[in-house]
Amino acid sequence: MQPTSCLVEVRSGTLKGCTGRYEKRLSDLVGIYADAKAFTARLRERTDLLVYAVEDLRPSTAAGDMIFGVTRMIPGQVGGEFFVTRGHIHAKANRPEIYYGESGAGLMLLESPEGETRIIEITPRTVCYVPPYWIHRSVNVGANDLVMTFAYPADSGQDYEIIAKSGGMRQRIVDDGRGSWKAVDNSDYRPRSASEVARIMASAD
Ligand code: NI
Numbered sequence: 001m002q003p004t005s006c007l008v009e010v011r012s013g014t015l016k017g018c019t020g021r022y023e024k025r026l027s028d029l030v031g032i033y034a035d036a037k038a039f040t041a042r043l044r045e046r047t048d049l050l051v052y053a054v055e056d057l058r059p060s061t062a063a064g065d066m067i068f069g070v071t072r073m074i075p076g077q078v079g080g081e082f083f084v085t086r087g088h089i090h091a092k093a094n095r096p097e098i099y100y101g102e103s104g105a106g107l108m109l110l111e112s113p114e115g116e117t118r119i120i121e122i123t124p125r126t127v128c129y130v131p132p133y134w135i136h137r138s139v140n141v142g143a144n145d146l147v148m149t150f151a152y153p154a155d156s157g158q159d160y161e162i163i164a165k166s167g168g169m170r171q172r173i174v175d176d177g178r179g180s181w182k183a184v185d186n187s188d189y190r191p192r193s194a195s196e197v198a199r200i201m202a203s204a205d
Pocket of ligand 1: 089
């Protein structure tokens with residue numbers, strides 16, 4: 001691999017020079033939001049809304065290498081709950097990540113395997129550090145696109161199932177009715193067992 005550069009196109013939320021891209025549409029996000037009826041209604045509103053897109057550069061997946069990219073999330077809600085990414089923990093759980101706010105207003109919703117939670121607000125020029133072993137999910141709480149640049153170790157991998165297995169993340173981010181957001185407890189949340197926590201803490205090298 002040769003030294004290279006990419007250009008973050010903030011307005012379009014894209015990465016000029018990227019080698020990969022993936023998208024998540026509303027139909028890919030079944031089961032994430034509390035209000036299933038509102039979700040179905042939202043799905044029927046128009047043809048499968050593009051909720052977020054990621055463009056990245058993956059030089060390799062070798063240990064010691066790095067993947068970076070840009071994510072763009074559209075603004076919106078399902079039954080008063082702000083649009084979120086699927087969220088994950090890294091498959092090698094001790095791998096960290098950095099997110100850098102480019103435009104918009106967002107949150108990083110974080111949860112440890114034991115169920116501790118943290119919320120980091122992301123505005124332009126905020127650098128958010130996601131430590132090893134933390135489940136992370138982005139939330140667009142603004143009225144415009146949320147665009148963030150990110151970077152993580154190339155051998156991190158992603159475990160998307162961890163959130164579904166516990167009935168979602170412990171907290172949901174909802175409209176507070178006064179133009180802002182608030183975190184509420186997710187009534188479907190099931191804490192992880194000690195053996196499940198131990199399994200996650202062991203998925204590292
Ligand atoms: Ni990650």
